[in-house]
Amino acid sequence: MVKKVLLLVSLIFIGMQFYRPEKNISKTYSTSIFEKETNPPTPILTTLQSKCYDCHSNNTEYPWYNNIAPVSYWIDAHVVDGKKHLNFSNWEQYSTKKKDHKIEELVEEVQEGEMPLKEYAWTHGSLTEDEKNGLIAWAERNRVIYQYALKYKNGQLAN
Ligand code: HEC
Numbered sequence: 001m002v003k004k005v006l007l008l009v010s011l012i013f014i015g016m017q018f019y020r021p022e023k024n025i026s027k028t029y030s031t032s033i034f035e036k037e038t039n040p041p042t043p044i045l046t047t048l049q050s051k052c053y054d055c056h057s058n059n060t061e062y063p064w065y066n067n068i069a070p071v072s073y074w075i076d077a078h079v080v081d082g083k084k085h086l087n088f089s090n091w092e093q094y095s096t097k098k099k100d101h102k103i104e105e106l107v108e109e110v111q112e113g114e115m116p117l118k119e120y121a122w123t124h125g126s127l128t129e130d131e132k133n134g135l136i137a138w139a140e141r142n143r144v145i146y147q148y149a150l151k152y153k154n155g156q157l158a159n
Contacts, residue, residue: 016069021076026058030089037091044138047131048088051116051124055082058089063123078117100146103139110135 031053040048054060060079066072086102094102109115110132116124127135 013069016073019069019073021072023062024058024060024076024079024083026089030058031091034088034091038138038142040138041134043131044134047127047135051120051127051131053088054120054124055079055117056086056088057083058087078120082117096146096149100143100150103143103146107136107139107143110139 031048035045055078060075062075066075086105091099106115110127113126116126118126
């Protein structure tokens, strides 16, 4: 009985290896517009690249264990969900209001230690205090600009 169960589990595991979720890798440097617009200083850009873009851009840097199912399914689900909520590669498609709101969310998530997701932080490390402070300061500066843009639409003071 135990042998049969083990055999079945092994077969399921082997079967799973045949399905590979499509990788999230675009050919271009997809976050360039976002970076030109928000101008993150080099250390902040490094943090975004190493701890956020994997789930919030069109370019994920996959770890070796992504070659093993069901880990690959699990990583894929995080990437799909992360991009649905926030995709820095689609920044130019967001309205000013949406950009301002996403940056506001970013400050909250970082302050509360919610991002990067804890499963990701186990392998990639969570944010250091310096990284958090840097991200928040850069984000707040950008919010000032977005809010100014919202307030003075077309050179007129908007209500
Ligand atoms: C392992 C994947 C992963 C990584 C890495 C990651 N995120 Fe996320 N992020 C998600 C997922 C999934 C969601 C949506 C579900 C949730 O809020 O928990 C999300 C939601 C968010 C949201 C909320 C967006 C909204 O409007 O709902 C913000 C802001 C955010 N992440 C910022 C960041 C920042 C900043 C980093 C880097 C410090 C980061 N994330 C790293 C997966 C990730």
